[in-house]
Amino acid sequence: MTDALHPVAAVLHKIVPMAADNHLFSFLPEQPMALAPGQFVEITLPGIGSFPVSSCDQGRNGLITSCIRRAGRVTEALYHLEEGDVVGLRGPFGVGFPLQLFEDQEALLIAGGLGMAPLRALLHALLDDHRRAGRIIVLYGSRQPEMLLFREELVKLSLEQQIELRFSVDFAEELPSLDGRVVCKIGLVNELLAGLAFTPRKTVAAVCGPPALYHCMLEELALIGIPAAKIFATLERRMRCGVGECCHCVVAGRYICRDGPVFSLEQLRKMTEAI
Ligand SMILES: Cc1cc2nc3c(=O)[nH]c(=O)nc-3n(C[C@H](O)[C@H](O)[C@H](O)COP(=O)(O)OP(=O)(O)OC[C@H]3O[C@@H](n4cnc5c(N)ncnc54)[C@H](O)[C@@H]3O)c2cc1C
Ligand code: FES
Known part of the structure; x- marks a missing residue:
């Protein structure tokens, strides 16, 4: 550093x-x-x-x-x-995603809007190391098809069967014409979970997007059966020093810059008003 x-x-x-x-x-x-x-x-x-x-x-x-x-x-x-x-x-x-936890697990990456950016770094790390994550599922929602970031790259990875991919868009006059294996729905990203076959107790989930996504998604994943210690979200706060010195980013006694920005749902449940 x-x-x-x-x-x-x-x-x-x-x-x-x-x-x-x-x-x-x-x-x-x-x-x-x-x-x-x-x-x-x-x-x-x-x-x-x-x-x-x-x-x-x-x-x-x-x-x-x-x-x-x-x-x-x-x-x-x-x-x-x-x-x-x-x-x-x-x-x-800060502290990033715990890569070692993904080993031999099913990885469920869920992004809303710009949240795809940090999750793409995680996705590439998982793809680069085959010991990690036996299976990678990506659920990605945005407002409109043209706002789906890294769309071509994700579709290509899906066609190569390196990931399983589902898109959602809030509205579209015309849905993106994607290969038959790629699912794109009109609706919210949490609706992409419906009918998705995976093994909750063998899954590590990473969620990144606006606060509304966290409100509807994190506890839903826990209800489905993913352990709270294996559900991760990344928080955004205004920051100054980045190293736990200025107290600018403190939430419920935790420094988002130093202790996060990635936290498990187990940690977030103890951090009142964090999400
Ligand atoms: C850990 C972390 C990672 C981030 N990663 C990205 C990224 O990959 N790409 C990206 O575009 N942005 C990212 N951001 C958000 C980015 O820092 C803000 O968009 C940026 O600070 C805006 O600065 P500004 O001066 O242009 O806007 P400002 O004029 O300061 O603010 C514009 C709007 O954004 C809001 N805002 C500003 N800073 C933040 C913040 N830190 N958290 C939440 N809301 C904020 C303000 O309240 C206001 O509504 C990240 C933030 C954090 C904390
Ligand atoms: S940004 Fe200064 S303590 Fe977190």
């Missing part, structure tokens, strides 16, 4: 538009940074501000790649940068 409070310079290597206001940004830090799936870095734009962001891949070639939504002041400024410009990076921070 680099000096936690001092950003290292990183060149904005590549910008790839993915969907409206959702671009893929790759950064090349001058010192290598290895991010585990679910961990995050703080991106600093000198003279403007900083924000936390997770990585959406395995960090090959020394690059840190994130899918970043144009949300407000600092991310707006990032969207005005060009390839070759320099930003600051601090990190990696």
